[in-house]
Amino acid sequence: MNTTMTLLSIYQKLPFYQAGHFSGVQALVDRVSRSKRVHVIELAIRQGVQTMILMQALASQPDFPIKHLKVTAVGTGFEQQIKQTGDRLKSFAESINLSFSYKVVIVKDMLDFNRDLLELDPREALGVFSLYGLWSLIMQQDRLESLMKVIKSTNPRVMVMCEVAANLNSPNFVNRLIEALFYYGAVFDSLEDCMDREDENRGITESIYLGEAIRSMVAADGAERVIRHVNIDVWRKFFARLGMKEIGFSVSSLSQAKLVAEKFSCGSSCTFDMDGKSIIIGWKGTPIESLSAWEFS
Numbered sequence: 149m150n151t152t153m154t155l156l157s158i159y160q161k162l163p164f165y166q167a168g169h170f171s172g173v174q175a176l177v178d179r180v181s182r183s184k185r186v187h188v189i190e191l192a193i194r195q196g197v198q199t200m201i202l203m204q205a206l207a208s209q210p211d212f213p214i215k216h217l218k219v220t221a222v223g224t225g226f227e228q229q230i231k232q233t234g235d236r237l238k239s240f241a242e243s244i245n246l247s248f249s250y251k252v253v254i255v256k257d258m259l260d261f262n263r264d265l266l267e268l269d270p271r272e273a274l275g276v277f278s279l280y281g282l283w284s285l286i287m288q289q290d291r292l293e294s295l296m297k298v299i300k301s302t303n304p305r306v307m308v309m310c311e312v313a314a315n316l317n318s319p320n321f322v323n324r325l326i327e328a329l330f331y332y333g334a335v336f337d338s339l340e341d342c343m344d345r346e347d348e349n350r351g352i353t354e355s356i357y358l359g360e361a362i363r364s365m366v367a368a369d370g371a372e373r374v375i376r377h378v379n380i381d382v383w384r385k386f387f388a389r390l391g392m393k394e395i396g397f398s399v400s401s402l403s404q405a406k407l408v409a410e411k412f413s414c415g416s417s418c419t420f421d422m423d424g425k426s427i428i429i430g431w432k433g434t435p436i437e438s439l440s441a442w443e444f445s
Contacts, residue, residue: 152195152229154357157349159197161342163412164429164436167420169198169279171397171405171427172308175441176275177205178398179306183273184215189266189299192281193221196233200240202277207246216247220266227254258291263301276307282383283311286376296390300444306395307442312377313428313435316365328365332358334434342414380426380438392442396425405429405439 159165180186186206193199199219206214219237221230234250241248253265268274276299285292299307314331318324335358343350364375384394402420405427409415419430426440 152232154349154352156195156197157347158353159195161347162338163342163409163415163418164338164431166412167405167408167418168310168429168437168439169201170408171401171429172277172279172310172439173198173201173205174401174404175308175397175439176202176277176306178401180273180275181206181209182212184213185218185269185272186214186216187218187220187269187272187274189274189276189302189304190219190221190281191276191278191295192223193219193230193233194279196237198277198279199233199237203237203241203246203248204244207244214246216249217241218249218251218269218272220251220253222253222255222261224255224258227252230254258285258288258295261295261298263298266302268302274302274304276302276304278307278309278311280311282309283377286317286378287371292386293390296387296392300390300392303444305443307392307444308439309383309442310437310439311380311383313379313430313438314377315379315382317376317378317382321366325366328362330434331436332362334431334436338414338417338431338436341417342412379435380423380428380440383438383440384424387442391445393445394425395441395443397427397439397441402427 188202190199203217206217221234223230230252234252237250238248251267255261282292285295314327316324316327316331318327339350339354361375364373405420409418417432419433421428421430426438428435429437429439
């Protein structure tokens with residue numbers, strides 16, 4: 149089973165994932181676009197699709213040409229995959245004539261992560277992109293808080309975060325089950341509408357990725373329940389304790405999301421709503437992911 153190919157296939161077929169990527173990248177570009185040197189810390193780079201979108205956006209600015217883009221990929225595992233992503237990004241940078249460097253920071257424990265590992269340069273405009281990069285630390289509050297304090301110490305211009313827009317971490321089983329039914333029901337419905345039933349990658353996604361997530365959600369508890377997600381309200385309360393301030397998205401960010409969805413034959417089922425200053429991207433009205441932007445006071 150080729151995990152990278154499966155995830156890329158899902159990304160290419162489901163409009164809400166692409167919509168979130170493009171809108172999030174636009175929010176990041178809005179804050180760093182006038183800088184000649186840009187440094188982006190990626191908290192969950194995965195296949196790096198969002199990074200390619202960012203690279204293209206920065207390289208295509210006629211009024212503010214960028215001299216150099218540096219990306220630092222942070223993680224606690226999957227070092228080989230993260231390095232392979234870096235190789236793809238370097239090749240892509242060459243193809244669009246973009247000066248680019250890539251650094252991998254792997255720590256065994258997030259408590260070991262510190263700003264000295266980031267090789268910060270005061271000439272660079274710093275931004276942070278977290279694409280489903282924080283939910284895995286929900287049950288490790290000390291690690292999550294330590295990570296965010298390090299990020300705060302770097303004083304980035306913006307942190308853009310995309311996470312699941314459902315509260316799947318309730319201690320009450322019935323509440324958790326109801327939330328899971330709505331959320332996963334919408335995801336399965338999107339697969340039905342956007343992918344062929346014979347598509348191998350759809351089968352892998354349904355049986356392995358979604359199957360395991362649902363099993364963890366409803367049939368496990370304590371340390372065995374590894375899949376945990378919380379909605380934007382929970383994130384707001386946590387970030388407020390760290391002195392983080394939620395900032396709004398530009399009109400162009402929301403427009404980007406809608407334009408991307410319209411390119412899909414099934415894109416009309418994608419919905420876009422505002423929850424305060426956050427964008428909630430949904431499927432037929434059911435929230436799928438939340439996109440928010442933050443600055444540090």
